[in-house]
Amino acid sequence: MERVETPDEAAPPNGSDSKRTPDVAPVLVVDGATKFFGPVKALIDGSITLYPGEAHALLGENGAGKSTLVKILAGVYTADGGHITLEGQPVRFANPIAAREAGISVIYQEPTLFPDLTIAENIFMGRHPLRSAKRIDRSEMMKRAEEVFARLGVPLAPGRLARGLSVADQQIVEIAKAISFNATIIIMDEPTAALTEVEVLRLFDVVATLRSEGAAVMFISHRLEEVFAMCQRVTIMRDGAFVKTAPIADITIDDVIFAMVGRDIVSLYGDHTRTPGLNVLEVKHLTREGVFTDISFDVRAGEIVALAGLVGAGRTEVARGIFGIDKVDAGSVTIGGLKLKSGSPLQAMNAGIGFVPEDRRQQGLVMQMAIDRNASLASIRSLSHFGLIRKASERKLAAEWAARLRLKFGRFSDAVLTLSGGNQQKVVLAKWLARQPRLLIIDEPTRGIDIGTKSEVHRLLGELVDQGIAVLMISSEMPEVLGVADRILVLHEGRLAAEFSREEANEASIMRAAAGQMKVSAS
Amino acid sequence: MATPDVSLMPDVLEEPRSLNTMIRSSVRWESALIVLFVISLIYGWWVSPYFLNTDTFFFAGLNFGEIAIMALPMTMIIITGEIDLSVASMLGLSASTLGYLFMHGWNIWLAMAICLIVGILGGALNGLLVTRLGLPSIAVTIGTLTLYRGIALIVLGSNTAVGFPAWTNKLSLPIGNTHIAYDFAIFVVLVLIFGVVLHMTPVGRSIYAIGLQPETAYFSGVRVKRIKFTLYVISGFLCAFAGILYTFQQSSSASDTGVGLELNVVAIALFGGVSIFGGRGTIFGVFVSVAIFGSLQASLTAINVSAQAQSIVTGCLLLVSVLIPTARDSVARIRAQFRRRVAEAS
Structure with missing residues (x-):
């Protein structure tokens, strides 16, 4: 396995690494994966090739099919068509456990750890090292967890409870878990969205370590600056289909944006x-x-x-x-x-005052309520006459703001959870802007x-x-x-x-x- | 603008359940209830030729009135994601208070007013414990269930109060020349009021928002605590009112009046399509649910099924109403899986 140099964050997007890719066999090839939900084509042509030791960005707007592709690789969905080849063998994952055992670990934006268990227990959940009579071997577990953190170069105490860990630390724990599974492919779905700049830099270091050990890291992010600082290659998707793969050195941010949105x-x-x-x-x-x-x-x-x-x-x-x-x-x-x-x-x-909160799902919207009802939630009293809601006024308000904010939706009676993240945010904005x-x-x-x-x-x-x-x-x-x-x-x-x-x-x-x-x- | 963006749809499908399917499922649930109601009528007519007459309607209304009245505030409370299990004890406390005061020579109207105030205070205590102290309503109201029943026992002891003024007896008779029980008429009026408030006013909208996403409701200016508190007070008030009705119909009151009715009240609300997790349910569904329970009780009584055995039916219906939404999801999942297999095989 080829050793890859740790990238220097201060350096401009590094191009030297990209030359190496043809020398080694790819660890994962996805070719033309498709996924349909009834008549909806969520994924038309999901294609990506990962090499050992690379950090590979998967980019695309919301709804481009990135999440669907990731979920297929994670075993959450099974593809309706196309081929997935892992280390030369065709594979098909029936469930997330199968994917994990094949060496694919997915780290989601907001990890879900057990808050009342220690970090080490979280890492080894379900496969704790055992002593006789199936007792958990705590000292062995601690030792192994410490080894993993030492490898990652992150000072986390395996004995502390997961409760109260920052999102960044929780992600590190998830990465540690992936490593303890000997994952060869680590997929990070928007890992930096909730991270501060300092934490992002630390994540970069961890990714560099993973790469140097030969793992392939697939990185999904909306933050292009980070992609250019950290990844060697980039694959871009649009409308459920593969657009292109290119070495970072051969592409500019403007090219990427153009490929993602199909317009300048x-x-x-x-x-x-x-x-x-x-x-x-x-x-x-x-x-x-x-x-x-x-x-x-x-x-x-x-x-x-x-x-x-x-x-x-x-x-x-x-x-x-x-x-x-x-x-x-x-x-x-x-x-x-x-x-x-x-x-x-x-x-x-x-x-x-209008307040668009940080957490759309918990604080900004009533996810299961209709679009128009969410839009009118903060101004419902002014839409009422003799104490009764005037449905026509409510609909008018929603229609007006949907038009002004260019909301993409099906019907006003659809629940907001049917909308993409960006359109959900527009509904929150509409809710407050309607109050002027x-x-x-x-x-x-x-x-x-x-x-x-x-x-x-x-x-x-x-x-x-x-x-x-x-x-x-x-x-x-x-x-x-x-x-x-x-x-x-x-x-x-x-x-x-x-x-x-x-x-x-x-x-x-x-x-x-x-x-x-x-x-x-x-x- | 109105064309759906297909590229956005995958995000949709990752969610367990969309509002459309929820609305559709609740519409289907209410249609199913109406069908069930018709079936229960046919069953009643089949077991007893005397079933389909106006007397049955009157007695069903009389027997079910109090429970039906208490089910209305219960519906709203459950939609906010809380529960009030103290309703039957509140009814009992009201009945006992009425009996005690009347036996001690109080004016009947004054005694009734005191009962209603007791109800308001009892509801307010529930509301305060739930909203101000943030305690879980299921624990609070199990506590007050026992507490209010205990107070009723102290108030009236093992006595049974009888001898209420003759006019109160009228409440157990039909209204005028009709075959409508007073209870039922009051219930229908309340159904209209509760229906309008829940489905057509900002408060009703807020009640759903609280049940679905309390934090969003609070962030949107909904006075979550005030609404919950008010609902508990209304519940207490109507339970006390139901206690008065109950006493006059039975022409007696004892400390164990209405023991165990809270389960019927909850069962009616849940069977009417109100989600125990909050945020879903309609007054119409609860209304039809009342009709089904009333009709079933009447037909079971007609074939001499004892009240004890009837509780088996109540229990089963309660289980069915909780099971069906879950079962529906599982069926949908199994069908999707089956379709995938077929698609893979071909």
């Missing part, structure tokens, strides 16, 4: 200069003990202010405090001159949605501020923060660490502030 996106983020108006939101000395401390800032009409920082810095918590989801211990929130009572979302709404808010708080506006919809959301935010709405945005994606915001506030461990104007901000300075390397600037 001129620029992901338009250029803009805005002149904000009067203060809409004034936050003064806002404190929630143990979570955030002494947060003061303003958001003016017609500007987008971004709250940046590492995950856990308290960004979402500050937003929740402003909107009244959580009670705060001290400080005040004033909107348009009206001081809000702490802990009342209804009052915040009536004062003109003065301030829109939007937490991770484009998490897990495809590039096409992403730029639509960004354009929409631009239109909203042009109409004089104030926007407070929380984002973990640096390009989004830099590309969309007019001002950037950086939180570090629950305190405001820095403020940058659009012109001053760059990735390095924000990261430094987020990591606590900068004192509060006079602002």
